[in-house]
Amino acid sequence: MASDFIYILSSLPLLRLSGEGAADYGAFLESCGGMLSPRERKTLEELTLQPLPGTPREEPVLRQWDQWLSTMRQVAALWRAARTRREASPSWRPRREECPGDVRRLEAILAMEGLAAKQEAWEALQWSRLEELSREHAFDFPSLLLYALKLRLLEQRARRTLEAGTQAFEEAVASRLEEAARGRVSAEEQ
Numbered sequence: 001m002a003s004d005f006i007y008i009l010s011s012l013p014l015l016r017l018s019g020e021g022a023a024d025y026g027a028f029l030e031s032c033g034g035m036l037s038p039r040e041r042k043t044l045e046e047l048t049l050q051p052l053p054g055t056p057r058e059e060p061v062l063r064q065w066d067q068w069l070s071t072m073r074q075v076a077a078l079w080r081a082a083r084t085r086r087e088a089s090p091s092w093r094p095r096r097e098e099c100p101g102d103v104r105r106l107e108a109i110l111a112m113e114g115l116a117a118k119q120e121a122w123e124a125l126q127w128s129r130l131e132e133l134s135r136e137h138a139f140d141f142p143s144l145l146l147y148a149l150k151l152r153l154l155e156q157r158a159r160r161t162l163e164a165g166t167q168a169f170e171e172a173v174a175s176r177l178e179e180a181a182r183g184r185v186s187a188e189e190q
Contacts, residue, residue, distance in 0.1 A: 006139040007033045015150045017127040017157075028151055031145070040141055047145065049126075049152050061133060061142035065149065068102070068129055071095050074102050079110050102129065119160070126153060 012032075023031070033041050039160045043059065051057055075096070096103045102125060109121040130150050131154070137143040 005141060005144060008035055009139050009147065012147060015147070015154060017124060017154070023151075025148075025151055025155060028148065040144075043145070044148055047148050047152065049149060049156065059145060061137065061145055064133060065129070065146075067095070068099060071099060072106055072125075074101065075106055076110060079107060079127060097099060099129075123153060123157060 012028075029041070029044060033044075036044070047062075051062075057063055057066060086093065089147065099187045105125050106122075109118055109125065112118050112121060113185065130146055130153070134143060
């Protein structure tokens with residue numbers, strides 16, 4: 001089965017954060033699904049960037065990713081609490097010592113102006129972490145999982161296009177106009 005991962009991974013297109021995904025996730029699953037065990041395929045089919053609450057993932061590399069995400073969320077929560085002068089929950093503290101460079105980068109991102117710039121920088125930080133985790137694996141199932149997480153990140157980015165934003169805006173405006181029209185009382189009704 002290990003030889004299948006060499007074939008699968010070497011045949012997949014290279015992904016870059018600045019580009020689009022080489023294929024959508026469904027096409028990715030279809031291209032490599034026949035060479036995976038049922039458990040591996042199920043893991044890939046259910047793979048998300050964010051873990052489901054209260055559901056630890058089986059694969060060690062996914063647990064590493066989840067722990068990193070948890071630390072980043074905790075750092076962000078503490079940073080927001082400090083900015084709003086609220087008391088942070090004393091029941092947990094982020095594991096800053098495990099990734100001090102990433103914590104500093106996240107704090108710099110949180111201090112940035114503009115939501116779009118923050119989002120772009122946050123995604124670059126996530127990509128960087130996935131790249132770092134990838135260096136620890138070569139031609140094995142964890143490396144395929146990390147590739148899939150990168151693909152999910154690219155799909156998430158692709159959903160935030162100008163066209164998608166314009167469509168969402170137009171739908172929201174149309175919905176509000178429709179609500180307003182239903183709520184109007186005509187002069188004849190009074």
